[in-house]
Amino acid sequence: MGYKNEDEIKRALGIDSWRHLSKDKMIRFAAMMPDMSTEVALKIVEQFPAFKDFAKDVVGAMEKTYESTLTANKQSQKHFHRACQEIRDILKGELDKDDLSWEEKKFIIEQIQETGRMEFQKDSENKQFLSVNLKRVLAGAGAALALGVAFVGGKVMAESKDSPDDSLEA
Known part of the structure; x- marks a missing residue:
């Protein structure tokens, strides 16, 4: 994974706050997602001011x-x-x-x-x-739809990792 935390990603996007994430930079962010851990990506997405509105x-x-x-x-x-x-x-x-x-x-x-x-x-x-x-x-x-699905899918995957149902015993 290339990006280990939010600050590295903000620097790469040239922003100091997620509120300054423009539509162009949102696309760049989506392209960077494969290079970041799921936890970091989800933590960032949760901070987006109204992703649905975007x-x-x-x-x-x-x-x-x-x-x-x-x-x-x-x-x-x-x-x-x-x-x-x-x-x-x-x-x-x-x-x-x-x-x-x-x-x-x-x-x-x-x-x-x-x-x-x-x-x-x-x-x-x-x-x-x-x-x-x-x-x-x-x-x-x-x-745009794929971007939304990727975010929602990533969140669902992360939530399912935290779910106690994943640790079923034989």
């Missing part, structure tokens, strides 16, 4: 970020599709002119088709974007 805050911040990303994405998609529709409307108006040559009509039709291809490509990109962001949010929430 975990809720992390998940809440992730939700807000995801929602704002979705809102911005939705607005961007609306603008893009509206612009494509406006281009098609203009092209259709041009197509209605009687004095166009076959080549001019063909060019306008190709431009209308191109806006359709652009929208299809943009839709595919958007679905990929949403998928990647959902995976990130799920991974972050999973990490």
Whole structure:
């Protein structure tokens, strides 16, 4: 075990009190846990000011970020599709002119088709974007949950070591 007491861990995290444990340093602390004894880790976790609130805050911040990303994405998609529709409307108006040559009509039709291809490509990109962001949010929430489970699991393990049921005689 690399860390033998709380003071060593605080020095490694660059804090003088557990009240100064930021979200970033909480992640570093979790990464350091394998290098400390279970007793020391549990003693520290018990001192965290409202670990449950911290975990809720992390998940809440992730939700807000995801929602704002979705809102911005939705607005961007609306603008893009509206612009494509406006281009098609203009092209259709041009197509209605009687004095166009076959080549001019063909060019306008190709431009209308191109806006359709652009929208299809943009839709595919958007679905990929949403998928990647959902995976990130799920991974972050999973990490917060895993961190909570690790703390709770460690506490349960420590409590079970102290339990008189462990010393059953044959």
